[in-house]
Amino acid sequence: MFFDKNAETMPRRELQALQLERLKKTISVCYDRLPLYKKKFDDAGLKPDMISSLSDLKNIPFTVKEDFRDNYPFGMFAVPMKKILRLHASSGTTGKPTVVGYTRGDLEMWSDCVARLIVAVGASDEDIAQVAFGYGLFTGALGLHYALEKIGAAIIPMSSGNTEKQVMLMQDFGTTTLISTPSYALYIGEVAKELGVSNDLKVRLGLFGSEGCTEEMRTQIEKTLNLFATDNYGMSEILGPGVSGECKLRRGLHFNEDHFLPEIINPETGEVLPEGEKGELVITTLTKEGLPVLRYRTRDITRLNYDKCECGRTTVRMDKTTGRSDDMLKIRGVNVFPSQIESVIMTIEQVAPYYELVVDRENAQDTLEVKVELTDGSVLGIFADIDALRARIKHSLKTVLGLETKVSLVEPKSLERHVGKAKRVIDKRKK
Ligand code: DLL
Numbered sequence: 001m002f003f004d005k006n007a008e009t010m011p012r013r014e015l016q017a018l019q020l021e022r023l024k025k026t027i028s029v030c031y032d033r034l035p036l037y038k039k040k041f042d043d044a045g046l047k048p049d050m051i052s053s054l055s056d057l058k059n060i061p062f063t064v065k066e067d068f069r070d071n072y073p074f075g076m077f078a079v080p081m082k083k084i085l086r087l088h089a090s091s092g093t094t095g096k097p098t099v100v101g102y103t104r105g106d107l108e109m110w111s112d113c114v115a116r117l118i119v120a121v122g123a124s125d126e127d128i129a130q131v132a133f134g135y136g137l138f139t140g141a142l143g144l145h146y147a148l149e150k151i152g153a154a155i156i157p158m159s160s161g162n163t164e165k166q167v168m169l170m171q172d173f174g175t176t177t178l179i180s181t182p183s184y185a186l187y188i189g190e191v192a193k194e195l196g197v198s199n200d201l202k203v204r205l206g207l208f209g210s211e212g213c214t215e216e217m218r219t220q221i222e223k224t225l226n227l228f229a230t231d232n233y234g235m236s237e238i239l240g241p242g243v244s245g246e247c248k249l250r251r252g253l254h255f256n257e258d259h260f261l262p263e264i265i266n267p268e269t270g271e272v273l274p275e276g277e278k279g280e281l282v283i284t285t286l287t288k289e290g291l292p293v294l295r296y297r298t299r300d301i302t303r304l305n306y307d308k309c310e311c312g313r314t315t316v317r318m319d320k321t322t323g324r325s326d327d328m329l330k331i332r333g334v335n336v337f338p339s340q341i342e343s344v345i346m347t348i349e350q351v352a353p354y355y356e357l358v359v360d361r362e363n364a365q366d367t368l369e370v371k372v373e374l375t376d377g378s379v380l381g382i383f384a385d386i387d388a389l390r391a392r393i394k395h396s397l398k399t400v401l402g403l404e405t406k407v408s409l410v411e412p413k414s415l416e417r418h419v420g421k422a423k424r425v426i427d428k429r430k431k
Contacts, residue, residue, distance in 0.1 A: 003119040004112065005152070007258050008313045012306075015314065019261055020054055022286035027051055027060070031291055033078045037073060037294060041427045048426035057263065057284065058272045062295045068098040068237060076291055077101050078218055084290055089137040090236045097137070100236050102363065103289040106280070107146070110242055113256045114232075115149030117245030118207055120254065120311070121230040123177055125152030130170060130203075132180035133210070134160040134187065134420055139240025140210050144179045147242070153177065160184060160419040168273070171197050177205045182221055182229070183422035186353055187223030190417075203227050209241055211421040212321055214339050216346030220353040231312070231320060237296055238283050244318055252305055252317030259287045260317065264304055267325045279305040280325055299324045329359055329425065331366045334403045336427055344396045350389055354415045360428040369406040370397060377412045 030037035089097035133140035209232030234243035244253035267280040323337040
């Protein structure tokens with residue numbers, strides 16, 4: 001099923017012509033209206049008319065998160081405030097949040113983009129959709145909300161948290177589609193099980209996103225909630241959800257390429273990498289009015305696949321991200337992505353799908369402790385079993401990471417549960 005078949009199946013040549021036309025317009029708006037871009041172009045000795053093909057894009061300087069902070073709150077907006085209808089912001093762990101603004105046209109485009117992605121995985125006006133993303137400045141809830149409304153689904157704007165009530169409504173209202181972060185979905189599934197109502201739920205589809213989720217974790221969520229879990233990707237600086245998402249085949253996330261132009265660069269050198277190589281995703285908006293962005297460095301690591309998908313869409317697909325370049329932990333010189341650890345943990349039966357990573361420094365050496373939760377606390381007293389399980393996990397982690405870790409097995413339900421994006425890494429070295 002398609003929401004906008006023409007756009008989603010456009011022949012590549014036609015799509016590229018459209019992208020170039022839109023790119024040129026976006027560049028001239030940025031250059032003419034935003035001092036930030038005028039300065040970047042002038043410093044690089046670049047004029048807008050020097051961008052005459054898509055391959056010239058690589059000459060444009062990058063935009064980074066700090067540009068948003070430096071221009072806080074509205075300095076990145078390309079239209080007068082009276083044209084802005086909505087503001088969102090991402091919390092940011094330090095300092096001021098990143099603020100984004102949408103015109104009426106942007107809001108329309110946003111809900112169209114998300115609608116395409118959710119229709120691609122089978123959401124429809126038959127659905128009762130429970131939005132368990134936090135409503136507010138975060139783009140997740142309202143981003144999904146208006147797209148669900150557009151396709152005619154019945155929406156339960158539940159927001160995140162209050163998990164027992166969440167489950168009660170799922171049961172009483174016959175929720176068919178759940179919208180949340182993958183980690184919250186897992187927790188909702190756990191609470192449903194505890195309440196003994198797992199088998200009474202009618203939820204069949206999960207529209208998840210906003211954080212990484214390994215295939216192994218997806219399998220756990222699907223088992224716990226008995227649904228089909230799909231992945232949506234995006235970031236507030238560019239749009240929010242609606243940048244890319246899976247189709248039913250789940251072989252990569254289709255980019256809404258007529259609105260967002262992706263590139264992959266070497267995060268170290270900034271050079272554009274050849275097609276198919278893995279690196280940092282950079283995105284240029286092609287139709288945003290309120291907040292056009294040129295070459296935004298997402299810090300997300302992925303790869304692009306331009307082969308036509310069997311679903312009929314011609315749009316480029318990105319792999320599930322392996323993590324953000326700034327999530328990468330350097331432990332005794334070895335690069336470790338938390339997603340690698342997640343893949344291991346999720347396949348071990350005796351442990352629950354919850355974990356926490358504690359990085360520290362002892363005697364001038366980095367240490368990595370992997371805390372995992374047992375499914376059955378009674379084995380804690382059986383030392384031989386515990387030792388054997390710990391050794392097995394340590395061995396699997398060593399094979400994947402090439403690194404010695406400390407594995408701690410903890411009581412069932414003792415690790416924190418997350419209702420939004422999970423925070424699983426505690427890096428004590430940063431103090
Ligand atoms: O998380 C937007 C969103 C909301 C996307 C709901 C999908 C669903 P931010 O809070 O600005 O925006 O965070 C953006 O989250 O750069 C990625 O690192 C990460 N991220 C978002 N979606 C995914 C995903 C929203 N599907 C940052 N897989 C991005 C992995 C994701 N990481």
